[in-house]
Amino acid sequence: xxxxxxxxxxxxxxxxxxxxxxxxxxxxxxxxxxxxxxxxxxxxxxxxxxxxxxxxxxxxxxxxxxxxxxxxxxxxxxxxxxxxxxxxxxxxxxxxxxxxxxxxxxxxxxxxxxxxxxxxxxxxxxxxxxxxxxxxxxxxxxxxxxxxxxxxxxxxxxxxxxxxxxxxxxxxxxxxxxxxxxxxxxxxxxxxxxxxxxxxxxxxxxxxxxxxxxxxxxxxxxxxxxxxxxxxxxxxxxxxxxxxxxxxxxxxxxxxxxxxxxxxxxxxxxxxxxxxxxxxxxxxxxxxxxxxxxxxxxxxxxxxxxxxxxxxxxxxxxxxxxxxxxxxxxxxxxxxxxxxxxxxxxxxxxxxxxxxxxxxxxxxxxxxxxxxxxxxxxxxxxxxxxxxxxxxxxxxxxxxxxxxxxxxxxxxxxxxxxxxxxxxxxxxxxxxxxxxxxxxxxxxxxxxxxxxxxxxxxxxxxxxxxxxxxxxxxxxxxxxxxxxxxxxxxxxxxxxxxxxxxxxxxxxxxxxxxxxxxxxxxxxxxxxxxxxxxxxxxxxxxxxxxxxxxxxxxxxxxxxxxxxxxxxxxxxxxxxx
Numbered sequence: 001x002x003x004x005x006x007x008x009x010x011x012x013x014x015x016x017x018x019x020x021x022x023x024x025x026x027x028x029x030x031x032x033x034x035x036x037x038x039x040x041x042x043x044x045x046x047x048x049x050x051x052x053x054x055x056x057x058x059x060x061x062x063x064x065x066x067x068x069x070x071x072x073x074x075x076x077x078x079x080x081x082x083x084x085x086x087x088x089x090x091x092x093x094x095x096x097x098x099x100x101x102x103x104x105x106x107x108x109x110x111x112x113x114x115x116x117x118x119x120x121x122x123x124x125x126x127x128x129x130x131x132x133x134x135x136x137x138x139x140x141x142x143x144x145x146x147x148x149x150x151x152x153x154x155x156x157x158x159x160x161x162x163x164x165x166x167x168x169x170x171x172x173x174x175x176x177x178x179x180x181x182x183x184x185x186x187x188x189x190x191x192x193x194x195x196x197x198x199x200x201x202x203x204x205x206x207x208x209x210x211x212x213x214x215x216x217x218x219x220x221x222x223x224x225x226x227x228x229x230x231x232x233x234x235x236x237x238x239x240x241x242x243x244x245x246x247x248x249x250x251x252x253x254x255x256x257x258x259x260x261x262x263x264x265x266x267x268x269x270x271x272x273x274x275x276x277x278x279x280x281x282x283x284x285x286x287x288x289x290x291x292x293x294x295x296x297x298x299x300x301x302x303x304x305x306x307x308x309x310x311x312x313x314x315x316x317x318x319x320x321x322x323x324x325x326x327x328x329x330x331x332x333x334x335x336x337x338x339x340x341x342x343x344x345x346x347x348x349x350x351x352x353x354x355x356x357x358x359x360x361x362x363x364x365x366x367x368x369x370x371x372x373x374x375x376x377x378x379x380x381x382x383x384x385x386x387x388x389x390x391x392x393x394x395x396x397x398x399x400x401x402x403x404x405x406x407x408x409x410x411x412x413x414x415x416x417x418x419x420x421x422x423x424x425x426x427x428x429x430x431x432x433x434x435x436x437x438x439x440x441x442x443x444x445x446x447x448x449x450x451x452x453x454x455x456x457x458x459x460x461x462x463x464x465x466x467x468x469x470x471x472x473x474x475x476x477x478x479x480x481x482x483x484x485x486x487x488x489x490x491x492x493x494x495x496x497x498x499x500x501x502x503x504x505x506x507x508x509x510x511x512x513x514x515x516x517x518x519x520x521x522x523x524x525x526x527x528x529x530x531x532x533x534x535x536x537x538x539x540x541x542x543x544x545x546x547x548x549x550x551x552x553x554x555x556x557x558x559x560x561x562x563x564x565x566x567x568x569x570x571x572x573x574x575x576x577x
Contacts (some may be wrong), residue, residue, distance in 0.1 A: 019068070021327035023061065023268060027069055028240060033459040039071030043097070043104075044227065047077050047211070048084035048303040049299040051096045053274040053318065053339075054280040060322040061270065062240055063102040074234055077106040078111045080226045092297070096305040100315045104417045107234075112212045113235055118221050121259045122184060122202060123227060126165045130258055131202060132158055133168040134185045141183075149196065151191035152198045155513040158187065172205055175218045179205050184219075188254060196251045200224060229253040232261035234291045234429055239265045242272040243331065259476040273325065274333040276403075276492035278303045279500055293504060294488070300552050301488040301508050311485060312539030312554035317346040320450035336487065343555045347529055347537045352380040352387055354524075355425065355470040356532040356551075357516040358482055362445045362474065365430060368396040373473065374451050375457070378426045390520050397474035399516040401534075404469040405446060407435055414466035416446070422467040425533065429465060470533045477516040480549045483541070484510040498520070521549065529554050 030036045041062040045051065066073035075097060097104070111118075125131035134157045136144065146152035160168075167406075172182055181396045184203035192198055202225040231239045239252075246269045256264055272280075279285065280303060283486050288294050288302070297304050302313035308318065321342040325334055357380075373395040380387035404415040416422050421431040428450040436445040453460050457468070488507050494503040524530055529539040536556040543551045 011134045013214055019323075022329065023238070023240060023270060023327055024065060024068070026268060029541075030237070030381070031069065038237070038261045039066055039067045039069040040074070040235050040237045041071070041240060042074040042076050042231065042234065042236050042490040044078045044230075045093050046081065046084075046223070047079055047086065047089040048081065049089060049286055050092050051372065052280050052282075052285065052301075052303045052304050052305065053275065053278075053308065054303075055096075056305065056318050057181050057273040057322050057325065058099060058240070058242070059100055059102060060319055061327060063097075063104075063239070065240075071237075072107060073102070073104060074107040074109055074236070076109040076111065076229070076230060076234070078211065078223060078227060080111050080220050080223055082206065082208045082220065085211050087211050092306060099309060100305065101319060107267060108232060109230070110212060111221075111230050112210060114230055115213065115217060115221070115227070115529060116332050116461065117233065118226055118229055119219075121261075122221070122225070123166065123169065124259060125186065125202070126169060126184075127162060128258070129162060130187050131165070131184055132160050132187055133165045133172070133182050134158070134199075135182055138180060141201070145195065146190070146197070146253070154190050155185070155199070158199070161477065163274040169203075172219050173217075175207070177205055178372060179207055181205060181330060186251075186254075188251075194247060194250050196248050197254070224248060224251055225255065228255050228265065229261060231257065231265040232256060232259075232263045234261060235263050236265045239267040241267055241269050243269045243329065244272070245269055269329065270327050271329055271331045273322075274331065275339070276333055276336045277487040277489045277494070278336060279489070279494050282396075284495075284500060293501065300483070300485050303488075310526075310539075310541065312347075312537060313343055313439075314346050314350070314529070317343045320346065333493075335492075338554050344537070344557070347531065347554065349383050350381075351529050351531045351537055353378070353382075353391070353531045354521050355472055355518045356470050356480075356482070356521065356538070357399040357401055357470070357477075358512050358535065359402040359533075360472075360514065360516045361402040361405060361443065363400055363430070363448055363471070365396050365398070365450045366433070367449045370396055372396070373475065376426050392518055392520070393473045394464075395473045395475050398424075398471045399474055399477060400469055400471050405432070405435075405443070407443065415469055416467070420467075421465050422463050422469055423454075423457050424450075425468050425470050426457055427455070428452070428457070429459060444516070446464060472516045472518050474516070476519050478519050478522055478549065480515045480517050480521070480552045481548065482512045482515045482538070482553070483550065484512065486510075515551075517549070517551075521551075522534070524549070524551075531557075 027039055043059050043062045048496055058419040063073040134155050136155050144153045144155060169184055183201045185199045185201050188197045188199055190198050201222055203221055206220050209215050227343050249267045252267050292303055298306035299308045300307050321339050373389045373393055376394050377389045379389055380394045406413055406417050409417045416432050418432050421429050423429055430448045431452045432446055432448050435443045435448040439446045487505055488508045489503045490505045491503045494500040524540045526542050527539050529537045531537050538551040539554055541550040541552050
C-alpha cells in the first residue's frame with residue numbers, strides 16, 4: 001500500500017481550498033497559525049459489527065480532510081471489548097474502507113497494540129492519586145453516581161492508599177479476581193455536572209480471550225481511557241467524533257492533561273448521519289441479523305456497506321451522497337430519496353443497458369419466418385458513446401412485460417393493445433392482432449404481426465408510434481431469478497412508537513423466479529451494476545450459479561406511469577418513450 005491516503009477522483013470531491021465546513025475551517029486555522037505541521041486524523045471503529053452508511057460519513061470526513069490538506073489518516077481498531085469483537089469484523093471493516101475508495105497506507109493500528117503502555121499510564125494515575133481500585137459492583141456504582149439533578153456520592157473505597165491501589169491493580173492484572181469483583185476508576189469529581197467526570201471506570205476485569213492478544217490480558221481498558229491516549233500515541237491532531245461524544249470531551253481532555261502522553265490531540269464533534277426508513281444503531285442491526293429478520297450483515301436490505309455493495313450501489317454514489325449531506329453540528333434526518341438520487345445519477349452515467357423481462361408474456365409474430373432468427377444492434381449506454389454496442393438476437397417468439405399490454409387500455413396508455421402498433425426497442429414495429437386466454441380467462445399469449453421495413457425501430461414512410469417497449473427473444477432467453485428490494489422499514493422513523501421490529505416492511509423483498517433476460521447478461525459480474533431498460537438498476541448476486549443467475553435490484557427507475565395513475569392521468573405516459 002502507498003504511504004498516502006488515496007481516493008479516486010470521480011469529479012465530486014473538492015480540495016481543502018474549496019469545500020467548506022466548520023471542521024475544515026478549524027484545520028485551515030490551525031495550519032495558518034502554525035499550531036500543527038501535518039494534519040493527522042483517524043477512523044477508529046470498534047470491531048463488533050459491520051460498517052454501515054453512517055460510518056461512511058466519518059470515513060469520508062477523516063480520510064477526506066487528511067487527503068485534502070496533505071496529511072494522513074490512520075485506520076485504528078478500538079478493540080477494547082473482546083466480548084463482542086471478532087476477526088470477521090476486522091476483515092470486513094478493512095474491505096469496506098478500501099471499497100469506499102480510501103487507503104490508510106502503512107498506518108493500520110489497534111488499541112490492543114498499546115495495552116502495555118495504557119497499563120503503565122493507569123499506574124501513573126494511581127501513583128499521582130488520580131485513580132483508585134473500587135470494590136463496588138456495577139449496580140452500586142450506578143447508584144452512587146447520582147442523577148442529572150443530584151450529585152453522586154464518593155465510593156467508600158475512594159480514599160484507599162496509593163500502595164494498596166497499586167497492589168490491587170497489579171493483582172487484577174495477574175488474574176486473581178473474578179469478573180466484576182473490582183474496577184479501576186479515575187478520581188475526578190463525584191459532584192461534577194458532567195456525569196462522565198464522576199469517577200469514570202478506566203479498567204474492568206474480563207476473563208475473555210482477545211482476538212489479537214489471546215489470554216495475555218484479563219483486564220481491559222474502557223473505550224474512554226483507550227481512545228484519547230491512542231490518539232496521543234499516534235500523533236493525531238484532530239480527533240473527529242460524532243455528537244454523542246461531546247459530553248465525553250471533558251474526560252478526553254482530563255486524561256490527556258493528567259498523563260505523560262507524547263502529543264496533545266484535540267477532539268471535535270460533528271452530527272452523525274440519520275437516514276429515513278433506516279436504523280443505524282449497531283445494536284439494532286445486530287438484532288436484525290441475530291434474530292433472522294435479514295439474511296446476514298450483507299443482506300442487500302441492510303444499510304451496511306457490505307449490504308449496499310451487494311445491492312450494487314457504487315462507492316462513488318455514496319461519496320457523492322456524503323458530500324451533499326455535508327458536515328455540521330446540527331442533528332437532522334436525511335431523506336433516503338437523496339441517496340437513491342445519487343445512486344441513479346451515478347449509474348445512469350456508468351451502467352450498461354440490457355433488456356430483461358421480469359413478468360413475461362409470450363408474443364408470437366405470425367408473419368415472421370418460422371425457425372429463423374437475426375441479430376440486431378443495441379446501444380450499451382446512451383450516456384457514454386465509448387461503451388459501444390452489443391448484438392441482440394431476435395426471432396419469431398418473444399417475451400414482453402405483462403404490464404406492457406392492456407386489453408382495454410385507458411386513454412393515455414400508449415403501450416401494446418389490440419389493434420395498436422408499438423415499437424420493439426432496437427427491432428421492429430409490431431401490431432397486436434389477438435390475445436390468447438387460458439381456461440381461467442387470463443391472457444397467456446399475444447399474436448402479433450411485424451413490419452419488416454421498420455428494422456432498427458424506424459419507419460421509412462415516417463409514421464410514428466407513441467410507445468416503445470423492451471423484449472427478449474424466447475429461444476435465446478436466459479432464465480433467472482430477480483430479487484426486488486424495497487425499504488426494510490415501512491415508516492421513515494422506525495421504532496418511533498415503540499418496537500422498531502413492528503415497523504419492518506413485509507414486502508422489503510420480492511423474489512421473481514421466472515424472469516427472461518437477454519443472453520448478454522450471462523456475462524454480468526457481481527462488481528458492476530447494469531440497467532434493465534425501463535425497469536431499474538440491477539447487479540448479479542454472489543449466490544448465482546452458472547446455470548441460474550440471480551440479480552438484485554439496486555434501485556428502481558422513476559416510474560412515470562405509476563405517477564400518472566397516482567395523479568389521475570394528468571401527464572402523458574413517458575416511460576415508454
